[in-house]
Amino acid sequence: MNDMAVEGVQAPLGADLASVAFGPHHAAVRWSDGARTGSVEQIVSFVGELEASHRPRWVWWAADPHAVPLVSAGLVLGRCWDLAEAHRILAGGWEADPGHVWARAHGLDPAAAPRPTAGDLFDFTSPTEPGLTSSAAAAGPTRADGHLRREVLSPDFLRTPDGVSTVADLALRAAVAQRILLAQQHTRAVSTAYSESAAALLCLELSRDGLPVHRQTLESLIAAAAGPRPESERHAMEIRRERDLQVLRHVPGRESTDLRNPVHVRELLRAVGVVVPDTRAWRLEPFRATHPLVEALLQWRKAERIATTYGYSWLTAHVGPDDRLRGGWTACDGAAGRMTAQNGLHNLPAPLRPAVAAHPGHVFVRADLGQIEPRVLAAVSGDRRFAAAAQSDDLYAPVAADLGVDRPVAKVAVLAAMYGQTSGPAGEALRGMERSYPVALAYLRSAADAGAAGRAVQTYGGRRVPVPTSDTPAGRAAHGRFARNAVVQGAAAELFKAWAATVRLAVAPLGAQIVLCLHDELLLHVPLEHSAEVAALVTSCLDDAARRWTGSRDVRFVADTSIIERWSDAKP
Structure with missing residues (x-):
């Protein structure tokens, strides 16, 4: 050899x-x-x-x-x-x-x-x-x-x-x-294959190593939401009934209502003057102050989710004797290319996050990419003015100055451009984006046109993203929005995996492990004595990966990196 x-x-x-x-x-x-x-x-x-x-x-x-x-x-x-x-x-x-x-x-x-x-x-x-x-x-x-x-x-x-x-x-x-x-x-497709392959290998390591948790904290948090561990099926039914009564006590005479039936819940809400087309949490949020039933129902939903999906059975099945939460991982979701995970690793309820805790002698290094999709758009579109805005710590501030609007409006404008929203305030903001960043908007429009026509699009790294055809205007518009976002979200996934692959090798000699990849966030389990060095490496690896991925330093990518003991310690 x-x-x-x-x-x-x-x-x-x-x-x-x-x-x-x-x-x-x-x-x-x-x-x-x-x-x-x-x-x-x-x-x-x-x-x-x-x-x-x-x-x-x-x-x-x-x-x-x-x-x-x-x-x-x-x-x-x-x-x-x-x-x-x-x-x-x-x-x-x-x-x-x-x-x-x-x-x-x-x-x-x-x-x-x-x-x-x-x-x-x-x-x-x-x-x-x-x-x-x-x-x-x-x-x-x-x-x-x-x-x-x-x-x-x-x-x-x-x-x-x-x-x-x-x-x-x-x-x-x-x-x-x-x-x-x-x-x-594609000129970048071989490099993309390298990092995608490394991500698939990392997925095996994530499945093997698991996410460190503190079992006693996890059990107490489950108990706080779902009640004590049931001793029998009858006891489980009693706990469930008691959880339901915390909601139903606000509507005397309706104690037989099935809170797990959306039709029954809508009728219950209508009885207290809250009329909604569905019972999704975001739909009920504006009515919190209308009647105490709404607040109780929202809290019940959180507890019910923990009880039924993240309760004692889940803990027994997926948290090992070494206090590690494990699940299967995949490097590509089959659409734009995001990593996915099972058993709650990607959607653990916020009330349970305090239980994700570093084991003795270790800490977490947590790094979250900031404003990643707008920065990716600046890189993949080649819009020099938008790239200049991405040199700032807060990309939305220079965009607001360019558009002559407040920062919240600028943020709406950027998101409207990427997600294809054209009505209301977003539509007016989008027109400002068209004037200030025509190259970036042309890039998105080209992808949307291809998607509306049922043609596959390619990400910056060369991934082919198929788009189905549609015979209806609504279907074509939906496919256009999908393609518009896929070229940005897919490229962001490519950069994230290139970063994760770089970090994986850089920190291995220090005994550090990546234990979670969550959308744009890396969580590493690190020996305490190497925490500062690993945190610095995570940042330098982002610079290296972004430079190789884009071929330049025209767009600045940033990460909020912190050293914490529990996942819940990270700032939102």
Whole structure:
């Protein structure tokens, strides 16, 4: 492997790549001029040695499952190429099974790609009958038309040394083809594939490590909202009834009302003079002072959500004996590309946040990107005047000066531009944006026109975002608004993941871990003695990632970074 390239140095195509494939008992590594096959344990050890000596870019069909043994072993891999994530950039959407990945990478008709008969490369533990590997080995892994053979997609294929070796070889070939296609599709798409792949690897680490919590605090907060832990089903019904009565006591004679039925709740509200078309919380907020029932109902909803979704069953199922909240993570939501998480990691109710607490000897370093989407718009549109406004700590202040309006109006104008709001005060503010920042608005208008016509749009990093067609004016307008926002939100997600990937490697030698990625926010669990150094690194990594991502320093990106003991300590 002496010819393996260092990034930035000319080398044979794919010379910097090393692919891995794992089955239940066997695994394989493949690189440009060599291969190694062995047990799972042997290959995990070999990957660690190769990472230390050559630092290749690791290739796999998908991080889950093919990087799971490596992450479970505690290896910190520097660079990777995830075929599924790269495919999602090329094709858009979520579907990224190996048959389609191979077809797209090699210019084949995806509709002709074979479907696995039972499971696929992402589910190698599914039971199937043995004997498929030999036929594929005799005929080769691809059909006459270039598509992968169905046998290769079978989970049984990964049960033999020859099978995992073939899958690793196919992964290496697919990565080379994908990299060529991405470079042809968009100037930044290869770099985006690097950071998206790193984000998929980070997702495995997030799932493994979990979010630190203080169990006693969490239990007491649940109890405060939902009552004590039920001792029986009858006790649970009594607690639920008592919670309901805290609302129904404000309307004597209606104690039989079902608060979980929106129709019944609307009737209850109408009885006290509150007439609303629906019972959403934001709809009821303006009526808090109208009648005590409204305030009681809003408080009941918060308690009910904790009781039913984040109660004792949730705590038992998802908080481990090491006091870590765990859930599955994905690097791309299948739309514009945001990271997603399960089990409350992305939507933990605010009343429970005090329980997210650093473990002894540690603190959190929390960093939240400021005004990220407007700053991204300034960068991706190339509007120099808007970029100049983004040099300020508060982007909305210079925008307000440019528009000749107050700051709140300026903020409305910027949000109206990105989200396509054209009526009321937002419409007048938007016209001011058109005059002051025509290049940024033209960029958004172009995306909206494409979306209204049902044409796919591309993010700044080259991700294809499909948009459906519509036969109605309302549908076309909605698709236009979606596309207008997707090019900004998608680019913001790309920058965020490039930042997170940079932080991940920078802080690892200090024993720090990213434990939460929430939209535009990073939360790191850090040894107390390294907290100041990690906080500084998080900020410098943002500067580095933004400079690489935009190719300039024309737009300034900022983060509010703090060192805290509990997540709730962070300022809003």
